[in-house]
Amino acid sequence: MLKQSKLRTQRQQNGIFLFILFILLSTLTLLLSYIDSQLELGVAIYFNKFITSFLIVIFLIQIFIWIIRNKAYKGIKYAIHHYLIVLKLRKAFLDANYYNKRFYFNNEIADLPKVRLEFSDDFLEGKLFIENIKINKSLDEINVSFGLMDYIVERQYLSDNENYHVFEIYDSNIDQQFIFNSIDELQESSSRLDNYTLFIDKSVEIPLHGSLFVGQTGSGKTYALYSLVLQMLCKNVPYNIYFADPKNSSLAVLGEKISKQNTASNLNEIISLLQKFNDLMEKRKTEIKDKLATKLEATYADFNYEPHIFIFDEFASFQTVLQAMEKKKRDEVMKLLSQVVLQGRQLGFFLWFVMQKSDATQLPTYLRENLPVKFVLGNAEKQTYTTAFGTGVDIPVKDFKLGQGVFTCPIVANTPKICHFSYLNFDILEAVNHLKT
Ligand SMILES: Nc1ncnc2c1ncn2[C@@H]1O[C@H](COP(=O)(O)OP(=O)(O)OP(=O)(O)O)[C@@H](O)[C@H]1O
Ligand SMILES: [Mg+2]
Structure with missing residues (x-):
């Protein structure tokens, strides 16, 4: 029966x-x-x-x-997409008993949450709205992704009025990643942007900010840095890039090529480099002060100042060595770091931390919390996402490829959003030589 x-x-x-x-x-x-x-x-x-x-x-x-x-007035393709997805979702709600019960002409019926679906003109992305019904069940129990055909949930959040769960979706058949076979191709993509904005992939562009890059070994963190550093070298404003590479690996080699005097790999060198970075920031502070008096909310970019970016690869390994030092020294270093993190935005001084994990033992919480941009690359453990983005934040479900992951950035992505760093299919050191000449 x-x-x-x-x-x-x-x-x-x-x-x-x-x-x-x-x-x-x-x-x-x-x-x-x-x-x-x-x-x-x-x-x-x-x-x-x-x-x-x-x-x-x-x-x-x-x-x-x-x-x-099904909004067939927007075209038959639109209507069919809409119809099939909504049908599958409604079936999923029904299967998961995700509804309220109601009487309809004397019959008890399932009152499913309302579903609204909007696609972009090219069908590459869309927004799904699922009504927030009062029910003792979490929407997580429903496999929303399953009903979405080829679309993938990129971001999920509650609408401002809390009436809808909003899902930003995109067509998984299209790849957001740039593939560059030469530095010229990268330069071409970079030329579309202003001097203080960097692109990540075809749909993500971010302003300069203090940043955190987290990911297991081999997830593509260092390559992510390469793609960003190369963009900096393509800009019309000179970028001052500092490289701290406690593992003395490939980033140090790149740093030596780009700016030998701003590259350090052992503890004392790194601390002096940090000190130098701080001194320059203090200098900028006095320079910019009068100008800021004319325009309160302005930043270094409004006055065409050069950005300074301090890249700290494998910060955890620096931290380990530092912990063995006397307290005075440790405090001094932490003070240098926190000054930049707290004051650097307006002055154009940014710290970028790269590490495999970002728990409090490896990166002090007050530093992490003051880094506006955070990337978690590759497939990470839940704990890694929680330390980076906080608790109760939904992470898009996906098998992340090399250089792919999620990020948050003020205004651009307030909740974790998928991004995919460029694939660099050329000799990076050669490219740096080319850009420097
Ligand atoms: N965007 C990319 N383009 C081309 N190759 C890449 C890219 N990302 C990663 N790779 C390849 O994957 C390897 C590992 O990447 P990468 O060194 O960036 O990882 P990582 O996260 O820095 O690892 P670790 O924590 O060990 O330093 C690279 O040597 C490179 O061959
Ligand atoms: Mg690395």
């Missing part, structure tokens, strides 16, 4: 009503035709006409409702 626990939706119930109506009317017509033929009244033909028109009107109304519901 079929399981009887599943309720019908209002639409299903309406369908049943219509079906019964159709059967009744058909039977009535047949019956009338029979009586008419027996009694030779000649009225059946009028009755038949009436019933046929009635059914046609109902049919047309149904089509009209379908067109409006």
